[in-house]
Amino acid sequence: MYSTFSPDCTKVLISSEVMATSQSCSADFVLGMDLGTTSVKVVLLEAQSNRVTDSRSFPTNSDISCTTDTHAKEQDPALIIAALDQCMDALPKDKLKKVKCIGVCGQMHGIVLWKSKSGCEWLSKDEIIRFIPKEDVSQLITWQDGRCSADFLSSLPKPDSHLSVATGFGCATIFWYMKHRPEFLSDFSDAGTIQDYMVSMLGGLEKCVMTGQNAASWGYFNTTTNQWNTQILKDAGFPVHLLPVVVESGAVAGYTSSEWYGIPAHTPVGAALGDFQCSVYSCMTDKGDAVLNMSTSAQLTFGMPAEFSPPSSPDAFCPVAYFPYLHGSYLAVAASLNGGNVMATFVRMLDSWMKEFGLEVNESRIYSQLIQSALAQPNTDLTVTSTLLGERHDPTTSASVSQISPSNLSLGHMTRAVCRGIIENLATMMPPQSLQAAGVRCIIGSGSALSCNPILQQEVERVFPFPVVYGKDVDSAVGVSMVFNDQT
Structure with missing residues (x-):
């Protein structure tokens, strides 16, 4: 049986320099995770040698069949997190206790929506603390979603950005819901990619945090100024309150709000990056x-x-x-x-x-x-x-x-x-x-x-x-x- 666990909900947005001082010298590993389109992968990187000591990967099997719209491509966040749980369960517990920080990346462009402070439920079983998405978290509308036709995209306002807006992009998806299912958006206060959701839940953040890498993948984001096209979106009636707070790529979003699979509470969690950029960096x-x-x-x-x-x-x-x-x-x-x-x-x-x-x-x-x-x-x-x-x-x-x-x-x-x-x-x-x-x-x-x-x-x-x-x-x-x- 699971028992409900209430983590410390102290929230903070910190700079990357905190990482070097917030952990003891015994914290020897960095946990990296990738929430991909078909699978989840986690690695433990030994900090001193920059060498991967452990790696686990499991398929998510999270695709959802949509009978009403064949162009829709959605996934179940609960199944993605379940695959992550399988990965974490398979990592050495003694090394997880020595994790000094957590890095998260994942599939870009897509969007999942939730209510702040209630996007997940923390549970404890067999001395392992984990979380599961609540029912009021939306499905993940992925980068493969094809609901935004060429005609629909041409009807949207021109972005102040060097990047075009395409179907499957977070902002385009919100525009589609504004036109076809506006009541759907009223149920949520936050939105992000699946990796942003993960960071928000781990850190117990009051507002979703997003790096420029993921923001650019949503559209309507100026990478030169590192800002959303807020006025353009407001003028179009876009619910700008759903837009995440943007931070620098490589910054830290917050601390883990509780122990998680043996990783100590208050461990820094990096703001989520794009899986593509991270694959290049490797x-x-x-x-x-x-x-x-x-x-x-x-x-x-x-x-x-x-x-x-x-x-x-x-x-x-x-x-x-x-x-x-x-x-x-x-x-x-x-x-x-x-x-x-x-x-x-x-x-x-x-x-x-x-x-x-x-x-x-x-x-x-x-x-x-x-x-x-x-x-x-x-x-x-x-x-x-x-x-x-x-x-x-x-x-x-x-x-x-x-x-x-x-x-x-x-x-x-x-x-x-x-x-x-x-x-x-x-x-x-x-x-x-x-x-x-x-x-x-x-x-x-x-x-x-x-x-x-x-x-x-x-x-x-x-x-x-x-x-x-x-x-x-x-x-x-x-x-x-x-x-x-x-x-x-």
Whole structure:
């Protein structure tokens, strides 16, 4: 049985310098966590050596089927936190007692809403204190949400930002609810990404705190001034009271309001960062590095010079965006909506076809056979345009198959063409010539989809004329722990 636990609700917003003095010298670890689209991962980083000693990951299985709107993409925050609990339960208890600070990152753009001071309930079981979301916390509307059509987005006020607003962005989602379900918004006082919610609950914050990395991913945020477009939003009737308080990336949001899995109360909790920026931080050690990360979606990025300033207004048709990074710097990013999810859809399609013939084949076996067939087919004249999910700079684009002939209809040809299409789409968004002009000398390949798929790796090496390095510790959970370890 669980028993209700009431933590100390003293709240404070502190600067990063507090981290170095608030813990005893016996606190030797940084806890990093990544609340991703499909899984949660936590790591323990030994502070002195900057080395990961323990790592755990569990799938969230949190997707919610929406029968009323097929464009909706939502997840259950309770299941995300449950996956986090599984991770925390599996970490060494003796090391958790020595955690000196907590870093949190997660999937960007999405939004979850809650009521301040009542977003969770603290429980104690078997001497372990944890929290669960309350029923009055909304579902997480994710970055994959497609409810905001091109016509709807064009009706919104023009932002004072160098970044365009797209469907799945927090502010766009709120505008959609204002038009279609205004009563829904009246139930809440706070909003943030899922990682911001996590920080708010751990720290017992009276108001949600958000870094510029996540704020920029919501839209209507000026990264130069580090402020929301408050007046523009007010004039449009936007409920600006839902907007989080913005702090610097790398700052601390507050202290844990109680002991949590053995981590002492009053342990500093960093304001949540974006999972993408943290994955880059974990591996980009040289200004000549570019990072290609491919998991559910895909991103190709490199660091801009320190003196770079983004343009004053967005170019909705430009495939390259400039994301705020750390210490006022920016990353040039080609962020594609089409990555590992395209291969996953291909596998599900084949599985569905076989079931119609009464055949049951495990999806992992299908995936394995696709790889084997494509390895035996090193080239193909079959062309697959793999923009199955559209792109933010071109939402109307779709996938297509062309150059079909009787000789290229094998599984190997099709798999090779699908993988090639994924990589060539990225190369269209950020051509190799632009990487060369920026001084890129090496590509660091990362992400589960890329690391597990040798065909994608072959296509990367075919399309981009740079050495490609695999196997580096490219990991958002590691990156966020490194960020906050470097602050101390």
